[in-house]
Amino acid sequence: MKTAIDIKIGIRHLDKHYGAGARRTHALRDVCLDIAAGEFVTLVGASGCGKSTLLRTLGGLEEYAEGDIVCNGASVDGPGPDRAMVFQSYSLYPWLTVTQNIKFCRRLKHHREDATSADVEMAAGRAEALVALMGLGHVAHAYPAELSGGMRQRVAIARALMMRPDVLLMDEPFGALDAQTREVMHDLIRHVYLLEKTTVVFVTHDVEEAIYLGQRVVVMAPRPGRIDSIIDIPFGARRTQELKLAPEFTDLKRQVLERIRATSGMRTDLEQLEKLTRNITLSGD
Numbered sequence: 001m002k003t004a005i006d007i008k009i010g011i012r013h014l015d016k017h018y019g020a021g022a023r024r025t026h027a028l029r030d031v032c033l034d035i036a037a038g039e040f041v042t043l044v045g046a047s048g049c050g051k052s053t054l055l056r057t058l059g060g061l062e063e064y065a066e067g068d069i070v071c072n073g074a075s076v077d078g079p080g081p082d083r084a085m086v087f088q089s090y091s092l093y094p095w096l097t098v099t100q101n102i103k104f105c106r107r108l109k110h111h112r113e114d115a116t117s118a119d120v121e122m123a124a125g126r127a128e129a130l131v132a133l134m135g136l137g138h139v140a141h142a143y144p145a146e147l148s149g150g151m152r153q154r155v156a157i158a159r160a161l162m163m164r165p166d167v168l169l170m171d172e173p174f175g176a177l178d179a180q181t182r183e184v185m186h187d188l189i190r191h192v193y194l195l196e197k198t199t200v201v202f203v204t205h206d207v208e209e210a211i212y213l214g215q216r217v218v219v220m221a222p223r224p225g226r227i228d229s230i231i232d233i234p235f236g237a238r239r240t241q242e243l244k245l246a247p248e249f250t251d252l253k254r255q256v257l258e259r260i261r262a263t264s265g266m267r268t269d270l271e272q273l274e275k276l277t278r279n280i281t282l283s284g285d
């Protein structure tokens, strides 16, 4: 049980609907979750179980009518500099270089009229440190169109980290990358997370990714979107790719996959499909 002191995000009885009438969707039902400061939590679950909705609501991009989300002790009622988001699409400014993209932020102190040269220097130093941390030194002056997908996503992560957010919210950030680049990004994001001591909430479809990165895997279920189970990941802070071959890792993977299969409704869909095709065959005889 976590104490009130070390909880960074508290989600209490969160309920969310989209649409109205026949098109009304119960996207989240009674979601309760505490996330500790410095924790890395991953969200998995069948398509449509509300992972993105939950993340976007945490980010203040979606309104909610019932329940409460508290971050740093204050209710979330919109986006804030304490929570940065990274999406699957890179959303970089094509006309800015890598360094300029990282520095670009409306809330940067040096964009204020009363900014001092020390503010500007500090921001420039932070950007340079992030360029180095993300392994972007050799492309610091390149434009997004000249970069690979993995490189672009590194820039997007660096930009999200620029203002030292307390919480990093990531929605399938590596979903569009090839398997090899994804592995590199996994180790990079774990390294950055340990160094920056950020709290991370990470949405993914990839169960292996969820277990490798997270300290806890939250399995969500659809119709209505809800938390099905929370699985503690017992591996330490320093992880290497060999971990994925360990029997404990495989056991966890099986456990998570079983929950996703059990809650996805796919089996029922298949059974219905089988029944339907059987009837069609019989009536066609």
Ligand SMILES: Nc1ncnc2c1ncn2[C@@H]1O[C@H](COP(=O)(O)OP(=O)(O)OP(=O)(O)O)[C@@H](O)[C@H]1O
Pocket: 018, 019, 025, 026, 027, 045, 046, 047, 048, 049, 050, 051, 052, 053, 054, 205, 225
């Ligand atoms: N803007 C919207 N308007 C109406 N319904 C929406 C909207 N966004 C999401 N939904 C619905 O809410 C439910 C949850 O969607 P959400 O995208 O959060 O799920 P998800 O788990 O992230 O799905 P996926 O894994 O396929 O990305 C789904 O039924 C979806 O159709």
